[in-house]
Amino acid sequence: MRQRIVSGARELGQLLTGAAIGLPAPFLLALILVSVPATLAAGLGVLLFAVAIGLSRRLADLERRRAAEVLGRPVHSPYAPLPTGLPARVRTVIGDPATWRDLAWLLCQFVVGVISVTLALGLWLAAAQCLVAPLLWAFLPDPTSFDPMVLEITGRSGPLAWLLVPVGAGLVVLAYRLPRHLITGQARLASSLLGPTSAAELSTRVEQLTATRAAAVDASATELRRVERDLHDGAQVRLIAVTMNLGMAEDVIDADPAGAKALMAEAKASAGAALTELRDLVRGIHPPVLADRGLAGAVQALALDSSIPVELDLRLDRRLAAPVESAAYFAIAESLANAIRHSEAHRVQITIAGGGLTLQITVRDDGHGGADPSRGTGLRGIQRRLSAFDGTFRLTSPPGGPTVLNMELPCAS
Amino acid sequence: MRVLIAEDQLLLRDGLTRMLTANGFDVVAAVDEGPRLTETLVSLRPDIAVLDVRLPPTFTDEGLRAAIAARRQVPGLPVLILSQYVERLYARELLSDRAGAVGYLLKDRVGDVRQFIESIRQVATGGTVMDPEVVAQLLNHRDTLSTLTPRERDVLRLMAEGRSNAAIAANMIITEKSVSNHINTLFAKLGLPPAGGDHRRVLAVLTYLDR
Numbered sequence: 001m002r003q004r005i006v007s008g009a010r011e012l013g014q015l016l017t018g019a020a021i022g023l024p025a026p027f028l029l030a031l032i033l034v035s036v037p038a039t040l041a042a043g044l045g046v047l048l049f050a051v052a053i054g055l056s057r058r059l060a061d062l063e064r065r066r067a068a069e070v071l072g073r074p075v076h077s078p079y080a081p082l083p084t085g086l087p088a089r090v091r092t093v094i095g096d097p098a099t100w101r102d103l104a105w106l107l108c109q110f111v112v113g114v115i116s117v118t119l120a121l122g123l124w125l126a127a128a129q130c131l132v133a134p135l136l137w138a139f140l141p142d143p144t145s146f147d148p149m150v151l152e153i154t155g156r157s158g159p160l161a162w163l164l165v166p167v168g169a170g171l172v173v174l175a176y177r178l179p180r181h182l183i184t185g186q187a188r189l190a191s192s193l194l195g196p197t198s199a200a201e202l203s204t205r206v207e208q209l210t211a212t213r214a215a216a217v218d219a220s221a222t223e224l225r226r227v228e229r230d231l232h233d234g235a236q237v238r239l240i241a242v243t244m245n246l247g248m249a250e251d252v253i254d255a256d257p258a259g260a261k262a263l264m265a266e267a268k269a270s271a272g273a274a275l276t277e278l279r280d281l282v283r284g285i286h287p288p289v290l291a292d293r294g295l296a297g298a299v300q301a302l303a304l305d306s307s308i309p310v311e312l313d314l315r316l317d318r319r320l321a322a323p324v325e326s327a328a329y330f331a332i333a334e335s336l337a338n339a340i341r342h343s344e345a346h347r348v349q350i351t352i353a354g355g356g357l358t359l360q361i362t363v364r365d366d367g368h369g370g371a372d373p374s375r376g377t378g379l380r381g382i383q384r385r386l387s388a389f390d391g392t393f394r395l396t397s398p399p400g401g402p403t404v405l406n407m408e409l410p411c412a413s
Numbered sequence: 414m415r416v417l418i419a420e421d422q423l424l425l426r427d428g429l430t431r432m433l434t435a436n437g438f439d440v441v442a443a444v445d446e447g448p449r450l451t452e453t454l455v456s457l458r459p460d461i462a463v464l465d466v467r468l469p470p471t472f473t474d475e476g477l478r479a480a481i482a483a484r485r486q487v488p489g490l491p492v493l494i495l496s497q498y499v500e501r502l503y504a505r506e507l508l509s510d511r512a513g514a515v516g517y518l519l520k521d522r523v524g525d526v527r528q529f530i531e532s533i534r535q536v537a538t539g540g541t542v543m544d545p546e547v548v549a550q551l552l553n554h555r556d557t558l559s560t561l562t563p564r565e566r567d568v569l570r571l572m573a574e575g576r577s578n579a580a581i582a583a584n585m586i587i588t589e590k591s592v593s594n595h596i597n598t599l600f601a602k603l604g605l606p607p608a609g610g611d612h613r614r615v616l617a618v619l620t621y622l623d624r
Contacts (some may be wrong), residue, residue, distance in 0.1 A: 268525075272521055272524060275519075288497070289503075292467075293470075304502055305554075
């Protein structure tokens with residue numbers, strides 16, 4: 001009950017704030033209207049315009065945050081980036097559709113805000129009057145100049161006053177329920193007028209995709225180059241040595257069996273080294289255990305090989321698409337390596353939850369914190385790997401620790 | 414001694430068959446895929462099975478799974494797992510039934526024929542043989558080993574790989590008696606119970622290292 005009263009009161013408060021946000025609308029619109037002739041007359045109008053736009057953007061930003069909270073999804077601000085220099089700025093602002101959508105929203109919010117508050121408060125007032133109608137009727141038998149409305153409606157009839165009590169109860173329910181719908185409605189209005197248009201959203205998305213694709217292509221080209229160099233300078237050279245040693249052994253085996261034996265032993269050692277190098281290379285490209293056991297198994301293997309204790313909480317009982325598995329694995333491996341190498345952690349916790357449409361990974365260590373993604377390539381590498389799959393990456397690492405890395409990857413299969 | 418080989422690559426399957434036959438083994442079956450491998454193992458009951466981890470059709474870890482499944486039905490069925498790479502995770506799974514008679518080696522080790530044959534015989538007689546790389550991985554992560562002298566560490570490493578006292582003595586060029594002295598002190602330092610047979614000793618060490 002107490003909780004209901006609190007949430008009801010909070011909703012009324014939100015409606016009041018909404019109305020307050022809309023209130024400056026006529027003033028701002030007037031300011032903008034005035035600024036046009038004022039500019040023609042003297043330069044002062046530009047200043048008025050800037051003030052009005054600045055205020056409206058600030059109100060819009062406030063409402064974006066409120067709407068995001070209500071709707072549970074972000075409402076991004078769609079403004080075109082501002083150039084330097086006042087005239088260019090003014091031109092950009094005037095040409096930006098977001099400016100005019102802001103003003104349209106402000107006008108709507110003014111009307112909607114005032115109506116919502118009136119409705120919500122009015123309903124409570126009406127409900128209260130209906131509930132106490134019999135009392136009012138008993139205490140105020142004669143008409144006064146400040147008569148409550150209920151008494152006028154019922155014409156001071158006793159039975160009618162009693163009839164209003166259940167009506168009042170119904171009104172209480174309505175007054176309690178309505179505000180949250182009004183709030184959601186306002187948030188929807190804000191999100192449709194203040195958020196980016198679908199065209200703008202698409203173009204942002206295209207830009208983002210172009211960037212992540214370029215990064216992914218870059219990364220895979222670098223990776224291929226590394227593999228090529230490793231093979232060229234490593235295993236290939238060793239196999240050449242093997243062939244050479246065996247050839248020499250073949251030549252001398254009759255004349256100098258002991259020498260041939262030594263050459264063959266050397267060949268065997270080179271072949272062994274080539275195998276080791278190939279194995280390390282394969283592990284770096286796609287760890288075999290990942291192919292065998294999927295993400296959960298590979299992370300278990302990673303934890304076993306770690307030099308500090310790793311606690312695992314793996315809630316993933318299915319195989320994911322191979323590229324997603326690989327991206328997630330390398331992101332985790334890199335995070336773990338970072339924790340060991342840079343943060344002097346004594347303990348790492350890795351959580352993987354992949355029940356729904358996203359794969360959620362948390363890597364937490366008890367090290368000294370202060371990790372900064374702008375320094376060092378490790379964290380940026382993780383970001384690049386994840387962004388190729390529309391994944392996100394959030395790092396909190398206050399000085400003194402702990403460092404917590406949250407990663408999310410879409411994994412609908 | 415009757416051997417079963419499961420290896421999908423023709424070159425290696427033939428090579429292994431040839432090598433084992435030349436060393437007096439009787440190759441009773443050379444299998445090239447995973448399905449029904451467990452059944453074959455259980456019905457043939459070879460004295461030793463040499464299995465590739467990765468086999469058709471899925472090319473993941475069916476060799477290992479088949480070995481574990483077969484050993485569940487026939488406890489202590491000797492298996493030697495060969496792989497292009499070694500994982501501690503897999504070593505742990507193989508050792509977890511504590512029945513002994515298991516080996517886990519890199520394929521590279523077939524290059525050293527004498528040592529490889531020795532490993533097979535050891536597993537066939539109930540011993541435990543772990544690849545030096547697995548042992549190295551395990552040793553790397555134990556701080557408590559700092560109390561051991563370098564000699565004792567060498568003994569521990571060779572013991573974990575499954576070598577007998579005689580083999581350790583030969584490898585380190587010391588007498589068997591000093592090997593057993595080293596073993597006694599290091600078991601005492603690590604708080605391990607004095608163990609009897611070779612494979613129980615190896616298991617004790619591996620369990621200690623894998624904690």
